[in-house]
Amino acid sequence: MLTLHELIIKQCRERPEDDFLRFEGTVISFSELKQRVSSVSSMLREMGAKSGDRIALMMRNHPDHVVVYLALAWIGAISVEVSTHVKGFGIALQLNNAEPQFLIIDPDFVPEVETAQDEIRFVGMKILVRNAADLDLERPFGPLSLENHLARCEPFPATLTRVHTIAYTSGTTGQPKGVVMSERFFQTGAKNAAILADVRDGDVLFLWEPFYHVAGWMTVVIALQRGVPIAMVERFSGSQCWDQIRASGATVLHYLGGAMNILLKQPARPDDRDNPIRIAWGAAAPRSSWRAFEERFGVKIREGYGISEAQNFTHLNLQGRVGSMGKPVEEFDSWIADDDGTMLRNGEVGEIVVRPKVPGIVMCGYFRDPRKTAEVLRDGCVHTGDLGYRDKDGFFYYAGRKKDSLRSRGENVSAWEVEQLINSHPDVEESAVVGVPSEMGEQDIRAFVKPASGVKIEPLDLIKWCQARLAYYQVPRYLDFVDDFPRGPTQRIRKAELPISLAVSWDVESSGHAVSTRTRRVVS
Known part of the structure; x- marks a missing residue:
């Protein structure tokens, strides 16, 4: 099993002119990949980056992002990806944990990183803004030009046991945690x-x-x-x-x-x-x-x-x-x-x-x-x-x-199971189920529902549909219809960011329809 830099060299040798990456009309071959990775590696070394450094990246999907990431492996540095969707507080939260020596960002993230500055508790991090020579930047921000750098450098003699990246969990069940991964993990x-x-x-x-x-x-x-x-x-x-x-x-x-x-x-x-x-x-x-x-x-x-x-x-x-x-x-x-x-x-x-x-x-x-x-x-x-x-x-x-289970009507309820059922409704695009405190103790079930495009769902109709297919203790009490959900990088819904207030929720028990608390049967 080869390391990343060994794979780059191998593919450059075996298929130099074959396409490696296609993006919006830009094509990078395997030989060009090696040249660009080596060039950016040399540039990063000149700026003081070295093996073992933690270097955070906050960049969109772009060929430069791929090249910089592979260049970090080329010099033996540790990449730390920062979500392009988090705001000032979230940026500071991750950086305070990782304490990277460098942060490389795209120009449009400068305002959010500036917002995070007052919350960053450590010192010494250099902030490099990709291809931002025409921006009026103030310290600690500095431009990082990835164009026309002709110098080359030899790769760091990495092994598969080398710490390659720190990947932060989505934080759907708590504060994001940095998962430390080796090259062998990735390979x-x-x-x-x-x-x-x-x-x-x-x-x-x-x-x-x-x-x-x-x-x-x-x-x-x-x-x-x-x-x-x-x-x-x-x-x-x-x-x-x-x-x-x-x-x-x-x-x-x-x-x-x-x-x-x-x-x-x-x-x-x-x-x-x-x-x-x-x-x-x-x-x-x-x-x-x-x-x-x-x-x-x-x-x-x-x-x-x-x-x-x-x-x-x-x-x-x-x-x-x-x-x-x-x-x-x-x-x-x-x-x-x-x-x-x-x-x-x-x-x-x-x-x-x-x-x-x-x-x-x-x-x-x-x-x-x-x-x-x-x-x-x-x-x-x-x-x-x-x-x-x-x-x-x-x-x-x-x-x-395990942490996404509820206790309703004396029974354990899997939020995932209820979501799968609601998602199977022909007029539902997606749903998220959470528990809210019940005046009877334990929890009531609240479902956030995104209807399919152009569809309006009547709350009582959806409740009756669920009641015919779920156990009484699995049927939601509250419904909230949403245009979209807060999402993580994989389109997974971030439940921690859903609204807490029930002020605008549709409540089956306050809707003028009788509900049996034993069977959860809705009666018109």
């Missing part, structure tokens, strides 16, 4: 992702994920491992995605559950199946959307499962069993455990636990947080915090987050 993850995606010679990888999510970089590493090109866009667009794919000739599409539902809820077009995608690979495909997506767009779904703390993919479903995340990859053992760590029988729901068979393929730990690290890494295993079960054939199934 192993990309190897298994390529197996899941069935990457072949001649394929073109469609890349839409923002680079503050690990999946985006896994696509880059796949391209370097397999010598295939990437077709990259700046951001995900449900309305433009298929046209972008057709224009780029992409044959392999990465999805996540949220993105899949967004695509599926777009108005049907006569050319939906007229696209070059052969395989859609990813995770969190809703069971109710699986076959519908395959049939409508004429693609094959390849589902897997992984988390930042363990691996990009710890399980692969190569057999196409609908609803399953598959079986453990060759580098892992996996089982289902109860709260005491006891292994459960087939069909019983508990925590998904994975155990690496080889060293160095899971996270090194959370950056500067040994207590949280010890909660996840125990006895040589990764306790994922995800719920699931295994069937008699050894296939695993996802059943929600």
Whole structure:
């Protein structure tokens, strides 16, 4: 298994003029990639960056972002991606934890970084603004020109055990944590992702994920491992995605559950199946959307499962069993455990636990947080915090987050399960379910619902629809209809940022309709 800089050199030698990256009419070959990475590496070294430095990046999807990221690996520095969606407070929160020596940003993020300055508690960080020579910058900001730098430098003699990146979790269940990852983590993850995606010679990888999510970089590493090109866009667009794919000739599409539902809820077009995608690979495909997506767009779904703390993919479903995340990859053992760590029988729901068979393929730990690290890494295993079960054939199934469960009407309720049901309603694009304090104790269920385009949903009709399909204790009491959700890098909904006040929520118990508290049956 080669390091990133060894892969760049290998592909430059074997296919120098083949495309590596396509973006808005710009094409970078493998030979040009090596030249640009070496050049930017030399520039960064001249500015004082060295191996082991933590260098934060807050940049949009752009070829320069890819080159800078690979240049950091070339000199042995540690990349720290900052979300391009966070504001001043969120920027300061992450930087105060990572304490990078450099922060490289795009010009349009200067105002937000300036806002964060008063909250940054450490000193010595240099802020470099990409291609901003014409901006009137004041210290600590300085321009970083990536053009016309002719110097070259030799790569740092990296090993697979080198700390490669610190990736911050989305913070959907608490404060973001910095997941420390080695090069071996990335190389192993990309190897298994390529197996899941069935990457072949001649394929073109469609890349839409923002680079503050690990999946985006896994696509880059796949391209370097397999010598295939990437077709990259700046951001995900449900309305433009298929046209972008057709224009780029992409044959392999990465999805996540949220993105899949967004695509599926777009108005049907006569050319939906007229696209070059052969395989859609990813995770969190809703069971109710699986076959519908395959049939409508004429693609094959390849589902897997992984988390930042363990691996990009710890399980692969190569057999196409609908609803399953598959079986453990060759580098892992996996089982289902109860709260005491006891292994459960087939069909019983508990925590998904994975155990690496080889060293160095899971996270090194959370950056500067040994207590949280010890909660996840125990006895040589990764306790994922995800719920699931295994069937008699050894296939695993996802059943929600342990921390995303509710207690309603004396029963435990999986928010994920309720969301899957609501999302299957023909007039619903997506939903998010949370618990709110109940005057009776425990929690009432509140559902935020985004209707499909151009559709108006009557609250009582949706409640009745849920009541016919859910247990009484799973049926929401409150409904909020929204135009969109706050989202993380993978289009996952950030529940912590949903409104707290119930002032404008539709309440079934205050709507003039009788509700049985025992059966939760709505009576008109």
